[in-house]
Amino acid sequence: MVEKKSKTSKILVVDDERSIRNTLKDILEHENFEVILAEDGLEALDKMELGPFDVILCDIKMPQMDGIELLDKIKEREPDAVVVMISGHGTIDTAVEAIKKGAFDFISKPLDLNRLLITIRNATDKTQLVSETRELKRKVSKTYNMIGESEPIQQIRQMIERVAPTDARIFITGQSGSGKELVARWIHELSNRSKGPFIEVNCAAIPSELIESELFGHEKGSFTSAVKQKKGNFELASGGTIFLDEIGDMSHAAQAKVLRTLQENKITRVGGEKEIPVDVRVVAATNKNIQEEIRKGNFREDLYHRLSVILIHVPSLNERKDDIPLLAEHFLDEVLTEQNMPPKSFTGGAMEELQQIRWTGNVRELRNVVERLAILCDKEITGSDVKQFAKPLSQPGE
Numbered sequence: 001m002v003e004k005k006s007k008t009s010k011i012l013v014v015d016d017e018r019s020i021r022n023t024l025k026d027i028l029e030h031e032n033f034e035v036i037l038a039e040d041g042l043e044a045l046d047k048m049e050l051g052p053f054d055v056i057l058c059d060i061k062m063p064q065m066d067g068i069e070l071l072d073k074i075k076e077r078e079p080d081a082v083v084v085m086i087s088g089h090g091t092i093d094t095a096v097e098a099i100k101k102g103a104f105d106f107i108s109k110p111l112d113l114n115r116l117l118i119t120i121r122n123a124t125d126k127t128q129l130v131s132e133t134r135e136l137k138r139k140v141s142k143t144y145n146m147i148g149e150s151e152p153i154q155q156i157r158q159m160i161e162r163v164a165p166t167d168a169r170i171f172i173t174g175q176s177g178s179g180k181e182l183v184a185r186w187i188h189e190l191s192n193r194s195k196g197p198f199i200e201v202n203c204a205a206i207p208s209e210l211i212e213s214e215l216f217g218h219e220k221g222s223f224t225s226a227v228k229q230k231k232g233n234f235e236l237a238s239g240g241t242i243f244l245d246e247i248g249d250m251s252h253a254a255q256a257k258v259l260r261t262l263q264e265n266k267i268t269r270v271g272g273e274k275e276i277p278v279d280v281r282v283v284a285a286t287n288k289n290i291q292e293e294i295r296k297g298n299f300r301e302d303l304y305h306r307l308s309v310i311l312i313h314v315p316s317l318n319e320r321k322d323d324i325p326l327l328a329e330h331f332l333d334e335v336l337t338e339q340n341m342p343p344k345s346f347t348g349g350a351m352e353e354l355q356q357i358r359w360t361g362n363v364r365e366l367r368n369v370v371e372r373l374a375i376l377c378d379k380e381i382t383g384s385d386v387k388q389f390a391k392p393l394s395q396p397g398e
Contacts, residue, residue: 222271
């Protein structure tokens with residue numbers, strides 16, 4: 001017997017013989033699996049609506065629709081479904097055909113209990129691996145996706161496509177939550193440095209006394225907690241891109257060292273004397289009025305001019321409300337996938353209500369609201385749902 005699983009796996013058993021169905025159900029439930037039964041192919045296709053299933057055990061010789069035909073339909077509906085074929089009338093040719101059509105394995109009757117359970121264990125391992133791979137691909141693919149067809153977004157796309165292949169430094173402005181990081185990542189992905197690292201530094205989140213160590217690294221013993229040598233983000237980003245987010249919050253001392261790095265393409269670790277060459281593209285961003293910060297003496301004008309070879313302004317969501325339906329649909333698909341929820345959709349009235357809201361948190365706030373609606377609402381998200389659950393910080397309208 002295989003070891004019981006801590007996470008309950010869901011198995012669909014398809015067999016026209018009731019005694020075999022019930023026997024498999026008893027055995028598998030004893031091994032801590034959740035089991036759903038179907039007596040033929042048509043019922044199995046209906047029961048798949050209760051899925052997804054980790055494994056499908058499918059008899060071959062059945063009335064109405066045999067197992068091979070059912071395998072075709074399962075694979076057509078769910079290409080990654082893990083199907084184990086079982087048969088008392090199997091031949092080598094039948095087994096080969098089943099494997100060619102995408103079956104995970106073929107087991108002959110009478111069933112060897114240990115063989116069956118080992119096969120199911122291997123099959124559930126594959127299902128988990130496929131699920132994890134799909135999730136990783138989804139996270140990677142969605143990271144750099146800029147949603148929208150409004151004029152401001154099209155202009156940004158055109159700008160990025162033109163400047164990304166160069167090594168020009170880029171300064172991005174825009175409100176918090178508007179998508180500045182997305183623009184920076186997209187620039188990196190379309191650049192000649194895309195195979196190199198993308199290192200993000202949130203200058204507002206790092207204490208001023210630690211920002212220099214984070215950016216430039218430190219030598220062992222250079223300060224109390226420096227128990228070993230550490231490379232800074234400029235070194236780690238060499239060959240790629242460093243994204244200095246919220247650079248308007250950077251300390252004056254760090255600003256001076258960043259300026260020197262941009263001038264000389266070299267860094268010196270905190271507590272060190274050796275100059276280390278770095279080959280890095282710098283993209284900076286801020287949600288502050290940088291010209292006002294310069295006038296107040298909070299930000300070095302010479303550093304700004306070094307950073308702002310190319311200027312990109314990311315519009316607020318309120319400046320591109322035509323994009324809200326596309327964004328809302330995109331976020332809804334994301335949430336439903338992440339939460340493993342059944343399909344849901346927005347009505348036209350819901351979209352109109354979303355477009356009436358004044359979004360103080362921009363795209364980030366819209367994403368949160370869509371997730372809230374997906375969790376709290378029924379299959380169809382209506383205008384009334386938006387009014388009830390969106391609860392914007394400001395009243396509708398500009």
